[in-house]
Amino acid sequence: MLRNFKVLTPSSLNETLYIINNIEQPYRFLCGGTDVLVRMKDNPGFVKVLIDISKISELAKIEEHKSTFVIGAGVRHETILGCSHFIDNYNGLIEAVAAIGSPQIRAIATLGGNIGNASPAGDSIAALMAFDAEIELRSIDSNRIIRLEDFFTGPGKTVLKNNEIITKIILPKFEGYKSGWKRLGQRRALTISKVSAALAISVSKRPNGSFKVNDIKIALGAVAPTVIRARGAEKFLLETPNFNRAAIEQACVLASKEARPITDVRSNAEYRSEMCGVLLGDLIERVNVFE
Amino acid sequence: MLTKKQNLYSVVGKKVNRVDALEKIDGSARYVDDLAFEDMLFAKMVCSAIPSGRIKKIDKSRALKLKGVAAVLTAADITGLNKIGCVVDDQPLLADKIVRFAGEPIAIVAAETREAAEEAAGLVDIEYEPLEAVLNVDDSFCEKVKVHPKGNTVCHYKVRKGGDIDEAFSKSFKVYEKTFTINYQEHLYLETQGCLALVENEGITVHGSFQCPFYVQGAVATAVGLPLSKVRVIQSVVGGGFGGKEDVPSEYAAKAALLAFVLKRPVKLILDRAQDLMVSSKRHPMKMEYKVGVTKKGKINALKVRALADSGAYTTLSTVVLFRTSVHFGGPYVIPNVCGDVIGLYTNRVPCGAYRGFGTPQVIYAMESMINIICNDMGFDPFEFRKNNALKKGALSINSHKIKESCGLIETIDKARKESDYDKRKKEFDRWNADESKRTLKGLGVSSIFYGMNLGAKGWFFDKAGSHIQICRDGSVTLCVGNVEMGQGAKTVLAQIAAEALGCQVGDINFTNVDTNIVPDSGPTVASRTTVMSGNALLDAANKLRKKLMNAAVEVLKLKVNQIMAKHGKFYNIKDSHQFVTFADLAKKCYFDNVSLSDMGYYVSPKVEYDMQNGQGEPYYVYSYATAVSEVEVDKKTGEVHVNKMTCAHDVGRVINPMLASAQIEGGVAQGVGYAIMENMVSEKGHIKTLGLSTYVIPTTRDFAEVKSVFVEDKSKDGPYGAKGLGEPSLMPVVASVVNAISNAAGCQFDHVPVLPERVWEALNEKKMRDDESEVR
């Protein structure tokens, strides 16, 4: 049950920055509340103050720039799903966001919340990481942009300082890429990922008919303390002289080996590792690179 | 098939909409948590943090200091008796000196707000001396550590039929042996356990979410120390039970009542989901050793079974649940030689109890798996094999019960085959599976069941039901029965039965929720017995009232009784429907003639004779039957399973409401599919780890199979209009048929439920390795 906590409701980003610069008690931001309220219920002592940022309009914008899309941290999943930029160019992100929770959850939960919660199973995180997303962290007197990948240090742990907030997610524009996201859960919907994988890939056909990987990014979720990039598999495919089924199979084996999963109530480590390869294989197949 | 005569019924057999649908849709239905009384306190239980140990000290002082805390009660504060066991007296209401499972209630807190109650519960300091815990049935059976001083056996049911079992196996053409295990299943009713108790008229009134208001009445009287007549239980709207609200709510109601009695204030106790998952009963996990002997012609000639059930720390309902196990472990088949032992064992885990199917889905899974193995190995057709061994009129069950009437098993087998299009699908699936390029494997699985109606030999003394009907002078009718509406549609079906018998319209009927002050003890709302028991009790009352109405109609219409027909609110001339008098006018006439239109009804289940020593006799008076066919698809790479379709053919006697009957089957399928492939209660060192809905996962609509339900209506002479029960049979064949389908797709029989993707994946890998090896050789 929720008890003994205070809610602050700043009306602007500046006010928020001011509050968190001076706050002494343990606090959390309240955006959609779909993570933070659950955690407070399980562990009533966990925070004393909630800072409600759900109504700050500066955080809820999506902007297109020359080489990037910038998504406010307070943008809700439902909004992303209705946005044609993403539908057209970031299929992996759309697939991930569309799978988060249920319609009710997506109508209120945010991208910033998914990132801020820092779960290794965070579904949008894996998709964003496969697009080399960056995030902007702001405090009253600083403003830094870091790679999303560098944000997480462990389950629920990040490099966010006590006086910082995530303001933006910056997605580089991608031309000629195909992308996808897939997960395994305990059931088909409304489930936490047991394993997830996201892929962004650009492939070209050589004059001799063989294929070459121009660029590839693979992110794996729920198989390590944070969402990880499968650099070994990426490197292998980038360097492979002939991108074909055999190469893909080998990359899948590599991806499985890069996972460092645990056994918990949802699944076991061995299965999770193996499924990284299966999901990667499925994604490569699904995005249809050889067309 | 319905004959012309049976078609004469006006509302029975019709798709009548649920009478309680609107209030549940518009939110006006009042569940117990919607009720509030002035000055009400909120209660919270303090539960054991360890699975086994001595309580060295309970320190309430920190909790009592918290603002708003009214009381913290422990075993020492109980005004009546500190016992709650429903069948066997082995369980305290609040643990005294010793705790036997993690989650066992030790103290109960009342405070002005829910928040304060919860916080205070966390401030009750308990010092334990941990003892070694017994955490599985094998350890329990050895009895190196005893959970209770008297030993670890809760009950042991034997079934001995025919000759020496080993000799019988020696005569079998083939003998098959396998051991199966099955995990818990949690009821996961939408509405968690809850009740509200208050002092009224020097006694206690309890409102709540119950399946058995009369059990609650007894438990409250015992705990508080009051005569039954001073305890009134009023049923509120119930958001699901599935057996989980049979005996278990008594524990909470007694605690809330105790607080209310001591503090003289209303007390509400609602369990949150995590606590509900931790402390409330579950379906028994079992370890089941099966040995089946078959003749060359495919007759089962011998069956040996040893089933060990994890009863948890207290008996609760294990003795009755496992009695049913001992009747159903051989399935609906004729088996000449049977040696069965069903043993309930104490462990230091949560007590297990009633759950839709009542100790049968586990053994049905094992038995039907054996049949699947046999059919695959000996090349028998799964339907023909079952038919060849099926119970029919004149045959003897494993308990040597000679089936006398209402046995539609073989028809369910035929219908299930036909309606599932089995033969065509089987060919398609074989082709599909032979194609290596396909990502999935497809499989079909069959399972047949029978289910003994009502409480049977072990519970006959509870097997009665009362009713009260009052026809008001405007022709509206109030009904009260002693069995509850818990979402299953009882109110609708019972209103149909009453309306048919009275000749009124379903819309004229108003249901009063169960109130122990109005109707006599009607036993529990369990065992799929409500339609039959309360239905018959209503018929008893309605028939008396109908006579009076008929007499009045005879006067008004100047016709003889046999010339008058009553339906849809009119009593009319059979030959001329324009000559009629309305039900309302008859009610008015009776009122002014001073003829009472208020009456009680009562019904007692047919008596059965049974020898408990050898498990022989009539365990139940009649059975429902069903056959289910599942179609599943298994992902070769991930091991994920999806149940695409289920065809369920049920013999439930007369179907009172086809729409609700189909809905009941759909619900049973959903719950059964969850049990088969998804629901996995993880417990470590006596602590349940899956204490939330994000870890204990049940199916959503996306996981749902297409369900085709078909009915065989082999009427039962003792049922109202020939009805039998369906509540539990709807779930019972599901697990077995789904697991058989998965096994047939994967090419190996799965010996543990739930069949999770991880296990399927492993099994497919093992099979691939075996196949590769044999190729090399």
Ligand SMILES: Cc1cc2nc3c(=O)[nH]c(=O)nc-3n(C[C@H](O)[C@H](O)[C@H](O)COP(=O)(O)OP(=O)(O)OC[C@H]3O[C@@H](n4cnc5c(N)ncnc54)[C@H](O)[C@@H]3O)c2cc1C
């Ligand atoms: C039923 C249910 C189903 C779910 N299903 C999924 C699922 O399928 N996949 C999935 O990934 N997740 C799922 N979740 C988790 C959750 O919905 C998502 O993580 C969601 O994106 C969180 O967003 P929110 O706005 O609700 O976050 P909140 O709960 O408001 O916040 C979460 C955390 O992020 C921090 N935070 C929020 N905004 C910022 C910011 N701007 N800067 C810094 N920190 C910030 C908060 O301090 C807090 O610690 C589910 C949750 C529920 C209840």
